[in-house]
Amino acid sequence: MPESGARKIILPSKYVQGPGVLNQLGTFVKQYGERPYAVSGRTSFSKVRARIQSSLLAAGVPLAGFDDSVTESTKAKIEAIASKAEELDVDLIVACGGGKAVDTGKGVGERLHVPIISVPTQCATNADGMADVVIFSEDHKFIEDLYLSRPPVLVLVDTEVVARAPPQYIVQGMGDALACAFEKPAYAATQRAKKAGELATNAALEVNMRCFSTLMTHGLQAKKDVEAGKITESVEAVVEAIKLQSGFGFGGGGCAAAHAIHNGFTMIPGIRRKHGEIVAFGTLVQMVLEKRPMGEIERVVRWCRSLGLPTRLADLGTVDRRRLHEVAEKACDPNDSMTSMPFPVSPMMVVEAIEEVDRLAGLMD
Template sequence: MLRKLIAPARYVQGANALQALGEEIKALKLGTRVFTLADRRVLEIVQSKIEQALQAAGIEGSFAEFRGECSKQEIMRLKELAEKEGADVILGAGGGKALDTAKAVAYYAHKPVVIVPTIASTDAPCSALSVIYTEQGIFEEYLVLPRNPDLVLVDTAIIARAPVRFLVAGMGDALATWFEARACAESRAKNLPGGDSTLAALNLAQLCYETLLEDGYQACLAVERQVVTPAVERVVEANILLSGLGFESSGLAAAHAVHNALTTLEETHAYYHGEKVAFGTLVQLVLEGRPLGEIEEVLEFAVSVGLPVTLADIGLGEVSEEKLRKVAEAAVRPGETIHNEPFPVTAEDVLAAIIGADALGKDFKGF
């Protein structure tokens, strides 16, 4: 099998990087009419900054409100708006669902896409993938895109002013990257572009994990005080770039399949993607029978930054075994990434791993 690695055409990160937006779009010759989608709160934060940066580069801009769910209906609505505006570039600003929506809108409109994350809560910004949900917020499918974003621009000054929970959720998403990459490498599972993982992708995935352990806690302390430190820069890069390249060019496994299955329970909808992925990572490690020392290292990190390690931490403290069985069954549906594990996985295996992970988390926290 061929080895394959994919990545965004250009990645730019730093405090006040948004000031360079227009010049970066101009340098890449992406277009002169930019259609920006973001939710109302994000528009209040970035619209004037985006307008100023575009005007300084001689680029026209229009804006539309994203309604909160990356659903097929919302994607088509925004595509029609972009076409009415005569846009030749689609820009998504905000969190993972807004960014995934922008990528999907650009794909269906046959336009280049610029991604401006205002939080570092997932590894969505760099990927050639949109996670599609129903209008009710239940996972529906992965939309695999033919290419990665043309430009990913990350303003860490904006990210540092967001609630720290977003950064922590991003660390939860990034936490899975190395363990899922390792599982895919062991099983020789295909990565997103349909090839074997490269040494570069595997090492980026491992570096992602090592960066979280080294810098995660102090990055949280800095963001709680809304300042950008070197630790914040490194963790933002881990959450967005290292995790994005690592998962996409190495692969996903049990952790994300468990996340997808957990979205079928309404009780989990108040919790972020990365928070559920963090618990899914523990489930994966139990499922794989990894050494206790490795699991305790993950538990120690997760608890130190405030990531979920028990079912109660994701709203399932009183969940019935019947509901957990439904989660387990959803996790092993045909086509789910859990089948990238290097051994056959059944719903019974997943149910046992969920209960086992919850027990370890409770024990570690002293419950």
Template sequence: MIKVLTSPGKYVQGKNVIMEMGEYIKDLGDKALIIADPIVEELFLDDLKAGLEELNYQIEFFNGECSKIEIERLKKKAAAEDAEIIIGMGGGKTLDTSKAVAHYSDLPVVIVPTIAATDAPCSALSVIYTEEGVFEEYLFLPKNPDVVMIDTEIVANAPVRFLVSGMGDALATYFEAAASALTRATAMSGGAPTMTAQNLAELCYNTLLEYGVSAKKAAEAGVVTEALEKIVEANTLLSGLGFESGGLAAAHAIHNGFTVLEETHSKTHGEKVAYSTLVQMVLEDRDPAEIEMVMDFCKEVGLPTTLADLGITDVSDEKILKVAEASCAEGETIHNMPFAVDAEMVKDAILAVDVL
């Protein structure tokens, strides 16, 4: 059995590292297209200019959805600018779009998250949505980003909800990797889960439980502490390596199912994943004390534990069954679970978590 571990070419994390970006990417090219969230111009442009003073670049602002239409628009922009590097700067969908544009343009990509809200930055994966924000497909990329650079000063001053959301996304990593290890399902890295990825996933989980609350308090104060640094690394690097080379299972498939309900579209990826992790734990019939511990953690940091928390106030079996059916679609990662799962089981588990 072939095991595969993939990772970014370089991972850089620390306070004010954006001002030193040029040092870490100077070997990739001389002309960049920066795909950025609009907030970058307002808040970080001066620091970005300082970090890229020896690089020619153009900034193009992201339209808000990682869709095929947006990827094609930005691919044409990169060609028109004769770009040699794609730099993605912003949240998860901006970064996924940047990775896709770089792939189709055959260019290196530098990923600069402005929030620690998902494990997207390190992965060789883009999640593609429709223009309306409904999950469409995974785009598997041939390689991970060339450089991932995360400035913890920026993260500390971002809305706290995003850091918490990242904890929700990272929370699934251990449970999904553990399920995938039992089935030895092929991970997104292209091989069976490695021992390294399994241990990184477990370290991710333990870091969340130990430092999550302290990191949230640091973010509320807008300061960079060691607890914040640890959670940023857990949300971004540990979770990224853990899911990609350890495997996905029910939690992310159920997240994808929730996207069929319009009322969940205002919730972040990590918020939906956190609830979906609890659903996976119920499906697995994990120890009630363990489920309660994870649920208590979610409550303490502010992650959803009820359907109402996800914006679903009008709950019906029919509506939740639609979520469950989408979760169990052919090719979904829920089929990496070590037992057969059907939509009726998922529906019941979703409703069970709500009453727990």
């Protein structure tokens, strides 16, 4: 390994986004396999099943089978579906739905060593293009990140499908995507300082920063347009920001404080917000840890508020402040992504930064 490390970028082979592109699924599947198997959640699959089946049938590659029972991305579920699919001699996985179903599908594809095509049905996460699987326990506690040997061969984002999902999904997706403009540079700086074997490329960093400016410019408009049932340029721009630009080139790695703080909050009861919403709050905490200029923090707090993303502890749910040290301890777990911050972060610093975000946002009420 060279002393200064090697630059590395991990990307899905193809990314296709637009209204109606789901109808092209069969044509794409045919390029990679003959016996596709779909992994999904029940509600999401019911929305796209007919179109998936007819597109695959028209291309002469009908579904070899499907499992639409995913409710959580667990090791046991991946194993159970993989065993079923293996018996059917499956040679491609269509990972379809929200983050958990797509992650489960990717896990099945990895286990069977077959290509993966992601077909998101909503915009709450960027799991689709990532080369990792986030594993949870049955009661939705974060366990670990599994890295795939190869990323999905295609991410097929039909904007007619994702933009017609309930509007809170695109807001959650924006909250998750917000983190990348802060976590990726932190991670990259840490890797450089450590002279790590793998370094981020400038290309990946540029795209992650572009994601941030897209969110700031188009975020609120996209939310309004989705609420009005319209697919506009702002909606397309934000969907691309979430699904392609956020996390671009990192393959699932590259998280830092924002996601570590999210993982910390999953440890305590009373949190009512979803992944992307908690990550948005975690991003504000990371900004405070980094001692960013007040004007910059205020801008992001205002943006979060305009979208309905949490900026105060009370927005997250009923949080017992006496348990914030548990959040902070978990966030600073040496196996979590806090270690990707370019300076040491103690649990005490995390508790103080959480309280500082809450205080600053309170001043803006």
